[in-house]
Amino acid sequence: MMRCMSAKIDKEQLECVRAWAAQGVDLNGIQKKLREECGVHLTYMEVRFLLLDHGIEIAMESESAPEADAPQPDMAPDVPSDVEDGANNGKVRVTVDDLQLPGTLISGKAEFPGGASGAWQIDQLGRFGWSQLTGRPSPQEMQDFQQELTSMLSRG
Numbered sequence: 580m581m582r583c584m585s586a587k588i589d590k591e592q593l594e595c596v597r598a599w600a601a602q603g604v605d606l607n608g609i610q611k612k613l614r615e616e617c618g619v620h621l622t623y624m625e626v627r628f629l630l631l632d633h634g635i636e637i638a639m640e641s642e643s644a645p646e647a648d649a650p651q652p653d654m655a656p657d658v659p660s661d662v663e664d665g666a667n668n669g670k671v672r673v674t675v676d677d678l679q680l681p682g683t684l685i686s687g688k689a690e691f692p693g694g695a696s697g698a699w700q701i702d703q704l705g706r707f708g709w710s711q712l713t714g715r716p717s718p719q720e721m722q723d724f725q726q727e728l729t730s731m732l733s734r735g
Contacts, residue, residue, distance in 0.1 A: 588629070592617045596635060603638040605718065606630075606725070622705045627725060637722070671723040673731060685732070689724050691716040699728070 588596070595617065599609050610626045613619040621629065630637070675687040686700035695714025701707050716724065 587621060587625070588613070588617070588619055592619060593633065596629065597633075600630065600635045600637045605637060605722075623707050624701065624705050627729060631729060671720055671727050673724060673727045675731065689728075691720045691724070693717060693720060695720070 592613065596609055596613070599612055604612065606623060606626050609630075610621060610623055613621060613626070629635075669692045671692065672690040673687060674689075675685060680686045680700055683700040683702050684705075686698065688696065688698050690696045691714070693714065693716060695712070695716045697712035698710045699707065700710070
């Protein structure tokens, strides 16, 4: 059985993570705050698993004030408006490659309802990355992608 990634932070830091999530801070923001304010360096996926392990949910954008430099959910300038209702029925479609890319633990593709798509991979150090990303997924689409990918990976 894998050891819980959340063992890298103490109870006080975990409470900070809970507070940031309640304020609507996204995964990247939580990762950055842990590094800058707590001196804890976690990968993006480790932060995601930390939230899942402790049942922490990020408050929806409508519940908190949007960050000044964060793109708004409806702002996807790279995506033509006629693809808004794409063939995915409003859901993010995530697949896992049958043959993994060299140097990766797992890789796959994602198609977003707004028309964006790309190839994703997780390397042997647990680092997540995108390639061949076309279009610009909205923050909600990215959150849906993370949930779907996490669900797929937990099913084995």
